[in-house]
Amino acid sequence: MAAGLFPCRSLLSRRIGAVRALLGAARGRTEGPQTHFGFQNVSEEERREKIYQVFENVAEKYDVMNDSMSLGIHRVWKDVLMHKMNPSPGTLLVDVAGGTGDIAFRFLNYVRAVRERQLQQKLRQHQNLSWQEISKSYQEEKSNPLGDSQVVVCDINREMLKAGKQRAQHLGYSEGLSWVLGNAEELPFDDDKFDVYTIAFGIRNVTRIDLALQEAYRVLKPGGRFLCLEFSHVSNPILSRLYDLYSFQVVPVLGEVIAGDWKSYQYLVESIRRFPPQEELKAMIEDVGFLKVDYENLNSGIVAIHSGFKL
Template structure:
């Protein structure tokens, strides 16, 4: 339980924790319940294992395949997500299913940029500062380039996190960044902890989307924001037909050529088609307790950014 909560919240959190503990064995007993893995029907337990194997297989080629499949447009989609978030210095971000670090690195760059602009404005509006005062300001910026901002990357797949850590080391990201193995359906964090929760191209792979949304709500602070970037339903009939042709005829072939893995990318295409359309997913987010829920279609609905607040 997060520090500073009043006893009534602590009691509620305790009851919820106890309730979750009681529910978990029941979920385990119901492991044989059927769900979908792409277009296949499998048990829930089997889906979790298969999804884990998919991302373990593709982790090393994940970024290259994203560029190849989307012609690099996924980078623009993620940039738009970050601008929509518009984090300020001091923001605590949880990025779920973000193993390779794309959202985390953008967050760090965005906050650094804001901090630099703030410093420049401060110095510009204080023309009578001494050289020492200016030097001290830049020294403080160098020591704490993110201020108190932090991003926690949480992913269930250890191989994806390994790739992310290697990228962070190569690109020089260390300040304000941490990596945690965790399940989106049962996050290893206290209640009311984060300012923003993001999940990009990950929620469709979760076995119980409703549980993942409930966990997102739980770990966000009151006033916190949920942001999800995910493939969605194309709203242009002609583009939809072309998109289907490209998805089923080209993407698995790219997967075989680039990553040596046809089946994993066949699943990824199928999982996109099984994901709820925009209005249905919006209703699921609202059912989890979020308010002011809306979405923004990008590239004619190939992807959408869903947003909601814990108020």
């Protein structure tokens, strides 16, 4: 009777195993592929949601925190990036994860300065110009100070874009600047559109770096340049230990004091440690088709600038 009422142990085990397999499959469909959020293991979708929340939380204090965490050195790093780019009037730039506009504003200032120097050189080379001709040249410069250059700031986070637009209005930037809500993994732009693609302190917050790099390659014109400024891996062992101590013991405290958000800055510190080292990122950039890929370490590798060309 017992055998008739209850399945044998081996059959029961098989059924339990089948149920567990189905539950596991369902869980996998729900959670999706696994990745990391700082030192936590999470699904890709959960990571995207958490990162969006991080930057929504810190948007208003983002620039103040950058100054506090880096002691202002992030400004120098961004200036180095701009000089490495060396844009000329007429350059079309997309700055991805550009949020509050730091790279965009530097780009506009740089192009204006280049165009002004070009005008001065032109006038010096033509000493016999009349004052009417000189005045006309200056009027042309005044009407088109960027030489048709444009920068498109693209960011996935509405609050970061909002903060950037407010800064632009406060600082007087309007010409040659536009703001687009978009995902680095699926950019809302046509193929072969931009001369330069930049992403500064943003690529480590992208869930699928490979997709972001593919999109960078797609939207660049043939001959276009990819530039990435990002925290990286410190080569000096002593500096590395001091850097870790500062990162884990000081940065989250600054986040709590200045932005009222310990957890977001704890994540940002952890995300740096999980980011691919310089050579690994270089290989990833090459894998999507970029050529002449190299990188420059700044401050012993605290940050690195990676560069590549679509040839």
